Amino acid sequence: MDKLIETLKNIWKIEELRNKILYTMALVLIYRIGSYVVLPGIDPNQLGGLQAQGQSGLLSILNMFVGGSFVRASVFALGIMPYISASIAMQLLTLAVPYFQKMQKEGESGRRKVTQLTRYLTIAVTLVQGIGYVTFIKSIAGDAMVISGPLFYITTMIVLTAGTMFCMWLGEKITDRGIGNGISLIIMIGIIANLPFGFAAELQAKLAGGGGGMVFFLVELAILCAIVFVTVLLVQGVRRIPVQYARRTVGNNEYGGVRQFIPLRVNASGVMPIIFAQALMFVPSLIGQFAPDTALGQSFASGDYYYSVWYNFIFFLLIVIFTYFYTALIINPTQMADDMKRNNGFIPGVKPGKNTTEFIDNVLSKITLPGAIFLGIIAILPVFANMFGVNPRFADFFGGTSLLILVAVVLDTLQQIESHLLMRHYDGLMKGGTRIKGRATGAVGASV
Numbered sequence: 001m002d003k004l005i006e007t008l009k010n011i012w013k014i015e016e017l018r019n020k021i022l023y024t025m026a027l028v029l030i031y032r033i034g035s036y037v038v039l040p041g042i043d044p045n046q047l048g049g050l051q052a053q054g055q056s057g058l059l060s061i062l063n064m065f066v067g068g069s070f071v072r073a074s075v076f077a078l079g080i081m082p083y084i085s086a087s088i089a090m091q092l093l094t095l096a097v098p099y100f101q102k103m104q105k106e107g108e109s110g111r112r113k114v115t116q117l118t119r120y121l122t123i124a125v126t127l128v129q130g131i132g133y134v135t136f137i138k139s140i141a142g143d144a145m146v147i148s149g150p151l152f153y154i155t156t157m158i159v160l161t162a163g164t165m166f167c168m169w170l171g172e173k174i175t176d177r178g179i180g181n182g183i184s185l186i187i188m189i190g191i192i193a194n195l196p197f198g199f200a201a202e203l204q205a206k207l208a209g210g211g212g213g214m215v216f217f218l219v220e221l222a223i224l225c226a227i228v229f230v231t232v233l234l235v236q237g238v239r240r241i242p243v244q245y246a247r248r249t250v251g252n253n254e255y256g257g258v259r260q261f262i263p264l265r266v267n268a269s270g271v272m273p274i275i276f277a278q279a280l281m282f283v284p285s286l287i288g289q290f291a292p293d294t295a296l297g298q299s300f301a302s303g304d305y306y307y308s309v310w311y312n313f314i315f316f317l318l319i320v321i322f323t324y325f326y327t328a329l330i331i332n333p334t335q336m337a338d339d340m341k342r343n344n345g346f347i348p349g350v351k352p353g354k355n356t357t358e359f360i361d362n363v364l365s366k367i368t369l370p371g372a373i374f375l376g377i378i379a380i381l382p383v384f385a386n387m388f389g390v391n392p393r394f395a396d397f398f399g400g401t402s403l404l405i406l407v408a409v410v411l412d413t414l415q416q417i418e419s420h421l422l423m424r425h426y427d428g429l430m431k432g433g434t435r436i437k438g439r440a441t442g443a444v445g446a447s448v
Helices: 002-013 015-034 048-053 058-065 081-096 098-104 108-140 150-177 182-207 213-236 272-281 283-288 295-302 309-330 333-342 354-387 400-423 443-447
Strands: 238-245 248-250 253-255 259-265
Touching (some): 002 015, 002 400, 015 182, 015 400, 058 182, 058 283, 058 400, 081 150, 081 272, 098 108, 108 150, 108 283, 150 182, 182 400, 213 354, 213 400, 238 354, 259 354, 272 283, 272 354, 309 354, 333 354
Antiparallel strands (some): 248 253
16 A cells, blocks of 8 residues: 555656646546537437447447447437547558558658548548437437437537547547547546446346345456456567577677567557457447338347347457457568668577568467457457346456456556656556556557
8 A cells, every 4th residue: 555655646746747647637527527418409318218228238338438428318429439430441441442551651641641531531420320320319219309300410410420529639639648548548438437337237136136145246256357367468468589689890889799579469459459340340230220110220229139149259250350450550570570680680590581570470470369369258258247147237347348448448558657657767556666568559549
C-alpha cells in the first residue's frame, strides 16, 4: 500500500503527466455524460423493449461497445463503431487497390489523406446505420417515438452522425494530448461501465433460490481471475531473436560489438483481429434492422445467433485470419533484415539479406499461429460461460472482446504512465524494476 501511495504521489508531482491524466479524465467524463443524452423525439420511459433486447445476444456486445448508449437511444448510440468499420474498409483497400497502396507509401502526407478519407467514409457508414437504427427502434419500441415521419429519420441520422464524429474527435484529442490511445480508451470505458451491472446481475442470480449460492459465485470469480491472468500472458508474450552487431571503426571511434535482441510478440496485432472480426459479425444484425417485419430480419436484428455454433466457428476463423493479416501489416521482415544489414548487424548462424528475412518470417509464423488460436479461444469463451449458467451480462467478461480490450488497453496505458515515471527517475509501477510490457495498441485508434 505504501508503494502504491508513493507512486501516486510521484505521478502527481510530474506536471505534464498530471495534466495528461486530468485532460483524459475530463474528456472521458464528457463522453459518459453524452451517453445519457437521449435522441430528440424519443421518450426514454418507453424504451423497455429496446432495453430487453440488449440484455443478451450479439446486441449486448454492441451495447457494451458503446457504453449502454444503444439501448438508451442516446446521441452516442452508434458510438465509435462506424469509425471502426470505415477503418477496416480502408485498410482492406490499401491492400487490394494500387491507388490506396501508393497513397499509403507517400509518408505523412499519404497517411493524412487516408485518415481524411476514413472520416468521410465514417460519415457515410453512420448515415446508413442511422437509418437501420431508427427502423429497429420503430419495430421494437415504436411507442418511444414521440414524432415520426421523414423529418424524424433525417434529424436522427444527422444527430447520430454528429455523435459518432464527436466521439471520434474525443478519441483523437485524448491520443494527442491525453494519456493512452483515445479510441481504445473510449471503447474500454464503455465496457467498464457495464461491469458493475453484470457483476450485480450474476450475484443476484446466484443468491436466488437454485442459483448455487455464494460458493458458486466465488468459484466463478476465481475462474475469471485465471482467465485474466492467462490473457495478460498472451498480451505480454515475447519471443526474442538475438542480433549481433559487428565491431567497426569510424575515425578514432569504435562502434558495434554488442549483442541485442529483437522482440517479436506472440500477439503482435493486439486486440485488432478481434475488433475487426467482431465488426464484421455485427453486419447481419445491422442488415436485420432494415427488415424488422420479416422472420429472418428479426432473427438477425436480435442477435440471437450469437450463441450458435456457426457464428462462433466463423468468429474464431476470422480472428485467426485477421491475426495473420494485421501482423503482416505492422511487421515487415524484409525491412527488419535490411535495417540490420545497414547497421552491420546479423543473427548468429544466419546469413544477412534474404536468409535473415526468411528466418524472421519463419519465426513470426510459428509464434503467430498459437497466438492466433489462443486469441480465438478466448474470444468465444463467453458463450461457454453462458452454457454453464453464467448470467449473459456477466458472461461477456469471461474472455471475449471485452476482456481482451480491457487487458490490452490497461497495460498500454500503464506502460505510458511508467515511461513518464522512469524518465523522471522515479520508480516504475512494478517492484524490482520489472517493466510493464504493454503493447502500443495503436489498436483501435491510430492504427485503425
